[in-house]
Amino acid sequence: MKPGRLEAFSDGVFxxxxxxxxxxxxxxxxxxxxxGRALGHQWPSYFAYVISFLSIGICWVNHHSIxxxxxxxxxxxxxxxxxxxLGIVSIPYSTSLAATWINHGVDSKxxxxxxxxxxxxxxxxxxxxxRHLMSHDHLASxxxxxTLKTLLRKGIIGLVIYFFAxxxxxxxxxxxxxxxxxxxxxxxxxxxxxx
Amino acid sequence: MKPGRLEAFSDGVFxxxxxxxxxxxxxxxxxxxxxGRALGHQWPSYFAYVISFLSIGICWVNHHSIxxxxxxxxxxxxxxxxxxxLGIVSIPYSTSLAATWINHGVDSKxxxxxxxxxxxxxxxxxxxxxRHLMSHDHLASxxxxxTLKTLLRKGIIGLVIYFFAxxxxxxxxxxxxxxxxxxxxxxxxxxxxxx
Amino acid sequence: MKPGRLEAFSDGVFxxxxxxxxxxxxxxxxxxxxxGRALGHQWPSYFAYVISFLSIGICWVNHHSIxxxxxxxxxxxxxxxxxxxLGIVSIPYSTSLAATWINHGVDSKxxxxxxxxxxxxxxxxxxxxxRHLMSHDHLASxxxxxTLKTLLRKGIIGLVIYFFAxxxxxxxxxxxxxxxxxxxxxxxxxxxxxx
Amino acid sequence: MKPGRLEAFSDGVFxxxxxxxxxxxxxxxxxxxxxGRALGHQWPSYFAYVISFLSIGICWVNHHSIxxxxxxxxxxxxxxxxxxxLGIVSIPYSTSLAATWINHGVDSKxxxxxxxxxxxxxxxxxxxxxRHLMSHDHLASxxxxxTLKTLLRKGIIGLVIYFFAxxxxxxxxxxxxxxxxxxxxxxxxxxxxxx
Numbered sequence: 001m002k003p004g005r006l007e008a009f010s011d012g013v014f015x016x017x018x019x020x021x022x023x024x025x026x027x028x029x030x031x032x033x034x035x036g037r038a039l040g041h042q043w044p045s046y047f048a049y050v051i052s053f054l055s056i057g058i059c060w061v062n063h064h065s066i067x068x069x070x071x072x073x074x075x076x077x078x079x080x081x082x083x084x085x086l087g088i089v090s091i092p093y094s095t096s097l098a099a100t101w102i103n104h105g106v107d108s109k110x111x112x113x114x115x116x117x118x119x120x121x122x123x124x125x126x127x128x129x130x131r132h133l134m135s136h137d138h139l140a141s142x143x144x145x146x147t148l149k150t151l152l153r154k155g156i157i158g159l160v161i162y163f164f165a166x167x168x169x170x171x172x173x174x175x176x177x178x179x180x181x182x183x184x185x186x187x188x189x190x191x192x193x194x195x
Numbered sequence: 196m197k198p199g200r201l202e203a204f205s206d207g208v209f210x211x212x213x214x215x216x217x218x219x220x221x222x223x224x225x226x227x228x229x230x231g232r233a234l235g236h237q238w239p240s241y242f243a244y245v246i247s248f249l250s251i252g253i254c255w256v257n258h259h260s261i262x263x264x265x266x267x268x269x270x271x272x273x274x275x276x277x278x279x280x281l282g283i284v285s286i287p288y289s290t291s292l293a294a295t296w297i298n299h300g301v302d303s304k305x306x307x308x309x310x311x312x313x314x315x316x317x318x319x320x321x322x323x324x325x326r327h328l329m330s331h332d333h334l335a336s337x338x339x340x341x342t343l344k345t346l347l348r349k350g351i352i353g354l355v356i357y358f359f360a361x362x363x364x365x366x367x368x369x370x371x372x373x374x375x376x377x378x379x380x381x382x383x384x385x386x387x388x389x390x
Numbered sequence: 391m392k393p394g395r396l397e398a399f400s401d402g403v404f405x406x407x408x409x410x411x412x413x414x415x416x417x418x419x420x421x422x423x424x425x426g427r428a429l430g431h432q433w434p435s436y437f438a439y440v441i442s443f444l445s446i447g448i449c450w451v452n453h454h455s456i457x458x459x460x461x462x463x464x465x466x467x468x469x470x471x472x473x474x475x476l477g478i479v480s481i482p483y484s485t486s487l488a489a490t491w492i493n494h495g496v497d498s499k500x501x502x503x504x505x506x507x508x509x510x511x512x513x514x515x516x517x518x519x520x521r522h523l524m525s526h527d528h529l530a531s532x533x534x535x536x537t538l539k540t541l542l543r544k545g546i547i548g549l550v551i552y553f554f555a556x557x558x559x560x561x562x563x564x565x566x567x568x569x570x571x572x573x574x575x576x577x578x579x580x581x582x583x584x585x
Numbered sequence: 586m587k588p589g590r591l592e593a594f595s596d597g598v599f600x601x602x603x604x605x606x607x608x609x610x611x612x613x614x615x616x617x618x619x620x621g622r623a624l625g626h627q628w629p630s631y632f633a634y635v636i637s638f639l640s641i642g643i644c645w646v647n648h649h650s651i652x653x654x655x656x657x658x659x660x661x662x663x664x665x666x667x668x669x670x671l672g673i674v675s676i677p678y679s680t681s682l683a684a685t686w687i688n689h690g691v692d693s694k695x696x697x698x699x700x701x702x703x704x705x706x707x708x709x710x711x712x713x714x715x716r717h718l719m720s721h722d723h724l725a726s727x728x729x730x731x732t733l734k735t736l737l738r739k740g741i742i743g744l745v746i747y748f749f750a751x752x753x754x755x756x757x758x759x760x761x762x763x764x765x766x767x768x769x770x771x772x773x774x775x776x777x778x779x780x
Binding site for chain 2: 397398401402404405406408409410411412415417419421424425426429440443444447450451454578
């Protein structure tokens, strides 16, 4: 398969998933203490919305970096990619779950565990995708800039941090969310490489 | 019509439909026995979500295999394709129906019957699409790899299995869902052909 | 503007709008007389879903026929196109309105009036789009197949029929919906021209 | 990164966001004084829907004008663009907030303040995007038509007007919405430049 249509389909899924995050933001229907206060109480939704938006955006950038190197796509690649998208499509749900339950004591562990767990899953699929390309020379070409090896190294760092966020979720859910936020923010701000 | 825009539109519909599956996953609003338990009770939603995601993904791969051979699209092709997309767009609904009603005794027959029935419809539209291309030589070219004849044979096998799942739904709804799952899993894992 | 990106954006809007029609289909939450009966009572939703799906699909085919002729897009064209898309995006809403209220006596006149009224609006925007291209020679080229003049003639016939459906809505709402269905079905089946 | 895929992803997000505006239009479930009256009471939803649709459409046109000049995209550009899209994706929410609360006295200040505030944010991101291109010569080329300088000037005018709408929201919420409407309408009608 020509990688063009794979990119187009993946871009479509990324674009829809990132836009569906807006359903996390619910218009308050009653506002006893004033609308300003009601909106203020929704801060977890806003916070989770921004984190997930940036994170999906970063995933899209990375996805592009990887697919840019693909010359021809085999069936296995298609299905690894599909597995990756399965994770991305779940993010609006896990984001909503995290925002809804973050202030509910012990239950927040489940919510944040699932939230960070899905990012662990997505990171794993990235590594699988890169490794598949590395072990099938004819599929990819390291024509310029960042090499697959560099992408793999960064993917593993991401996986480790998300796994740490997952473990934190079971003990200190808020710290888990903070880790996800710092990771995303660091990635966006740290523009110290060419691509 | 140049097949490029037909592909772009179809890819868009596939991408949106597969992403809308996320609405099947509902954030629990109350959790008397703990959030973990509430999430556990939602297993049919998660299971149906994964089955439908994989199945739509497979449809997209097959759709690409077929359209890749199209040189020029006539009006009839456009409308057969539209009929196919009509089925795909219904999947988020039928998935939700199946997940909601699977544990409701006799009513689950209706839900699973409709779920597998829509896959029967989609398979039929695929066969119609391939047959239209086979009987109009100027539309398609068997330039390489899998031939239209092979795609047709596989399409018919899919139709037969989905029809069997449909019949099962009326007697053993859970078996019907299992058939759909096995078919999807087999297709994903069985990477034994080039394309 | 190169017409390519205009097509891509329009295709995206068409694809999302046609897929959002699925939200018209609501999973029954209670089913006292059995799920089969509950599904049966939803026939207006299914019927309206199919009509709107086919109609948006036909619009997309026509939109392609027009934009295929565009060589360069000016700002006016962009905004006429935006006006057209405004109508298309409203269809999932008007479809839902029609399906919900069709069996409510006098209220159904409002629902079907709005449903067919939006199609009158969409048809008008099509005619505006074609006329703009006809009066600005440098924008379009009648390179082959159906001419802009033919498209205009067909557009006017569509407008007249939808206007008739709009008038019917005020007296016999069901007949109004039937007209919309027959128009769509006729268009799909009547494959008597090349493009 | 080649700007092509950046455009495709952005177009996808714009297309989904503009289509999700339809969820602002809610089908009335009860209609004591008749459906016509119930629909009439929804005028703020319709009004806000049209304003936001036109405004997102205009943003898309402007976004195209800017990206059309991009020759190669660096990481910073990707993330400024992502920041811009973050604002666009929020519009269906802020539109719904504005339409729901516009008639609720003091609370409407919050709703309209947030609505116009997001447009202030979007305008700022546009200016950031243009400035980034202007200060990195190798990224963009002023090949023809409107220059980046002209786009910047128009961007600043838009920012000032939206900021004024934001201030108005705190005193006269309805005037704030009127400003947003007039700005959009003026932009659509004022076709006095080539591109």
